[in-house]
Amino acid sequence: MKKNKKLLMLLSMILAFALIVVGCGKTTTTDNSDPDQPKDTGSVKDTLVVAQGADAKTLDPHGSNDNTSSRVIKQINDTLVVQDENMELQPGLAESWEKIDDLTFEFKLKQGVKFHNGEEFKASDVKFTLLRALESPHVGHIVGAINKDGIEIVDDYTIRIATTEPFAPLLSHLAHTGSSILNEKAVTDAGDDYGQKPVGTGPFKFENWVNGDEINLVKFEEYHGEKAKVAKVKFRNISEATNRTINLETGEVDIVYDVLPTDVKRVEEDKNLVLMRQENLSTTYIGFNVQKKPFDDVRVRQAINHAVDVDSIIEAVMQGVGEQANGPLGPNVWASNQKLVPYEYNVEKAKELMKEAGLENGFKTSIWTNDNKSRMDIAEIVQNQLKAINIEAEVKVVEWGAYLDGTAKGEHDMFILGWVTVTGDPDYGLYPLFHSSQFGDAGNRTFYGNTKVDELLDKARKSADQAEREKAYLEVQEVVRDDAPWIFLNNGENVDGLRSNVKGFVQHPAGHHRLGSVYFE
Template sequence: MLKNKKFMSLLAAVMVFALVLTGCGQGADQGGGTTEGKDSIIVGQGADAKSLDPHATNDQPSSRVMKQIYNTLVTANEEMEIVEGLAEKWEQTDDKTWEFTLRKGVKFHNGEELKASDVKFTLDRMLASDQVKAIVEAIDTVEAPEDYKVVIKLKEPFGPILHHLSHTAASILNEKAVTASGDNYGQEPVGTGPFKFVSWQSGDRIELEANADYFEGAPKINKLTFRNITEGTNRTIALETGEIDIAYDIEPIDKPKVRDNNKLELIEEPSLSIAYIGFNFNKEPFNKKEVRQAINHAINRNDIITAVLNGAGEEAGAPIGPRVFGHNPNIKPYEYSVEKAKELLKQAGLENGFTTTIWTNDNPVRVQIAQIVQAQLKEIGIDVSIETLEWGSYLDRTSRGEHDMFILGWVSVTGDADYGLYNLYHSSAKGGAGNRTFFENAKVDELLEKGRVATDASEREKIYFEAQEIIVEESPVANLYYQTQNVGMQSGIQGFKLHPAGHHRLYGVSY
C-alpha cells in the first residue's frame, strides 16, 4: 500500500515523467510488416557500447555486443554450468595448475587460426589492464607450450577460476589484429565468434554480420544490429511498430503493453544484479559512517520498488543477491526510519543537513530513482541536486571520483561472491575496475583475499558472510534492490534464452 500523501504526490510526479517520455517516443520511426523469413535481427538496448575491446571496459551494454563477436576459453551457459568454449577439454593437474586443450581449425574473423599464443597474449594483456585485471588476478603465469595447449598457473588455489575465464572480459583476442589496430582496436574488433564486426555509428548503432566459418556452424541470420535507444518507452514503441525485433530491459510501466500484445512476447526472470547508490569516501561528508548510515535509513526501498519497478524487485540487504554463491541471507535491508536518520546526522555534526549531488546516467529508471531519493533525503535536511550524464562520460567521471553520490548496478557475472564483492569493495579495485566509492577497509581486504584462495565451499561461505556484514555496517553504498531482468521480442523470434548475467547469446536466434 502507498503509505502517505507525500508518497502519492511523488508517485504522481514519477508517472508524469513517464508520460512525458511516452510523448517523446511518438517520433520513433514506424516499422511493422511481416517478419516471416527475415534474415536480420535488430536489438534495442538502453546505452551504446563504450568499447568493443574486452580489456578497455566492463560495462553491460558493451559486453552484450562483445558476447556476439568473441568466444572465451570456457563458457557459462544459461544454467551457469561451465561448458566448452574455445577449449574442447581441460583438467586441473594440481591445486594451482590448469591445462586447456584448444579446438583445432578455429579461425578469427581476419582469417588467422586460433593458437595457444593468442590465449597467452590475451590473458597477459588482461592482467595489464586496470579495467579488468581484478577478474583474473589469481593468475600467475600463462604458458603456450604447444599450438593447441595452454597452461595457466595460479598464484594460489582459486575455486571460481573457470567462471572467471568465462567472463566476456576474458574473450580471446588475435594478437596480430590487436597489434595492427593499436589504440583503435576497440572500434574495429576481431574475434572468433558467430558474428563479425561491420561498422559502428557512435551513439546510434553497431552493425554485425554472420561469420559463415564459425566453428559451431553459421548463424541462422545474416545480419545483427544493436541500436542505442536510451529511452525505455521509445524501445517499447520501436518493438510495437516492428522497428526492432528484440528490446532489452523493458521498463516497468511498459511491460503490460508488451505482455498484452499478441504480436509480442515478454520474458522475465531473476538476475544476478543488484542496484545501489554509492558514496564517495574521498569527499566530505561521505567519509563519515554516520552520514552513510543516515542516508541508508532515510531511503524507503519499498517505495522505489513500488513506484519505479511496479513491484519487479526485492529489497536488498546484503551486497550480493540470493542467486549468487556466498549471499548472506541473515543481512536485512536497512530499516526505513527518518528518526534514526536524523539522529545519525546529529551524531555526525550535521543536524541541519547539507547540500550535495547525486549522479545518474541517462537511464529513465535511474532518473526516477534519483527523484525519489532526492525527495526522501529532503525529509532529513539533505538538499540533493540531480545530474544526468551520458553513459560513457558517466563511467569515466565516476572512475575518476568526481562525484558525490551515484546510482549504478552490478552484475555478479560469474555467480560467485568473489566477483560480486572483490571488484566493488577491495581497495585494489578503486576506480574503473568497479570500486567507484573508493572504499578501503583492511579487514574486508583480508577476508576477500582469503575467500579467493580457500577451496572448501563452506569455508568460503563463512568468509564471505563476515565480509558482507562489515561492508553493510560500513555502508559504502546503499543497496537498493535485487533486480529481475526482462526482454521483449517479436512473437516470431525463436531460440532466444535469457542469460542470468545479462549477456544474452544471440547465436541460434532466428525467425
C-alpha cells in the same frame, strides 16, 4: 464487322488481363528488374534488430566492463570456458581442461578455429590475451590471480595457466567476457582503434559502428560451432525506454532489452509481442564516494540509508520487477547472506545520526545517474526524501561513457549504478566492489576500504575449501552492510520484449544473451 472487331478487341483485353494475373501469382527464374533496386525475395527477414538503453563504450573486451558493451562483445568473441544459461561450465575454445596442481590448469584447445581476419586460433593467442588483460585497469581484476610468468605454451593447442596463489573461481573468471580470446595480429594492426575494429572467433563479426546510434554485425560463415541463424544483427541505441517499447510495437526492432517496469503490462497485453522475465545476477545500488566529506563518516552514510524509503522506490519505480536487496549479493549467487536485515526506513533515527555527526543542519550534495529512466526516477525520489534530514541533493544526468569515466575518477558524490555478478561466484560480486585494491575502473567506485574486508576477501579467493569461502563471504557482507558504502536497492530481473515471430532467444542470468540461436519464424 464492327461488332466482330469490338468482340475481338474485348477478347484480346480479357486474355491480356488473365496473363497479367497468372504472371503475378507464379514464381519465375527470369529477373528483368533494375539490378540497382532492392528486390523483394519473399524470404524471411535476415536482420535481427536489438535495442538497448545505451551505446557500447568500446568493443575491446579489455577496454570496459559495462553491461551494454559486453552484450555486443559476447556476439563477436569466444572464451576458453563458457557458462551456460544454468551457470554450468561448458567447453568453449578449450575442449577440455585438467587441474595439474593447486595452482595450475592445463587446457586442450579446439583445433581448426578461425578468427574473423582469417588467422588460426592457437595457444599463442591465449597467452597474448591474458597478458594484455592483466594490464587492463578495466578487467585486470578478472584475471588478476593469474601469474604472468606462469602461462606456458605446451604446443599450438595446449596451454597451461598458473595462478600466483590458489584461486578457486578461476574457471568461471575465464568464462567472463573480459577473458574473451583476441588475435595478436588484429590487435596490433588496429592499435588504439581496436575497440572500434574488433576481431574475434564468435558467431558474428563486426561490420560497422555509427557512434551513438547503431552497431552492425554479420554472420561469420566460418564459425567453428553452430552457425548463426540470421545473416545480420543490428544493435540500436535507444536511450528512452518507452521509445524502445514503441519501436518494438511498430516492428522497427525485434528484441528490446530492459523493458521499463511501467511498460511490462503493455508488452504482455500485445498479441504481437512476447515478454520474457528471468531473475538475474544484478544488484542496483546508490553508492557514496566515501573518500569525500561528509561521506567519509559512517554515521552520515547510515543516516541516509535510514532516510531513504527503499520499499516505496521499488513500488513506485520498479513496480514488481525484482525485489528489495538486503545486501550486495542477490539470492541466486551462492554464499549470498540472506539473513542480513535491511536498513529500516526511520527518519528520526536518521536525524539522530546526522546530529551525532554534527550535521543536523544538513549539507549540499549531488546524485549522479546516467540517462536511464528508472534511475532518473529513483534519483528524484531520493532527492525529495533527503530533504527530511536537510540534505539538498542535485540530480546530475550524465552520458553513459562520461558517467563511467567520471565515477572511475571519483568526481561524484553519490551515484546510482548496478553490478552483475557475471560469474555467479561471490568473489566477483564482492572483490571488485569492496576490496581496497579495486578503486575506480575495476569496480570499487565508492572508493571504500576496510582492512577486515580485504583480509576476508583475500582469504576466500585463495581457499579451495568451499565451506571456508562461504563463511568468509557471509562475514564480508555483514561488515559491508554495517559500513554502508551503498544504499542497497533491488536485485534485478532480465525483462526483455520480443516480436512474436522471434524464436530461439534464451535469456542468460548475466544479461549477456547469445544471439546465434535466434531466428525468425
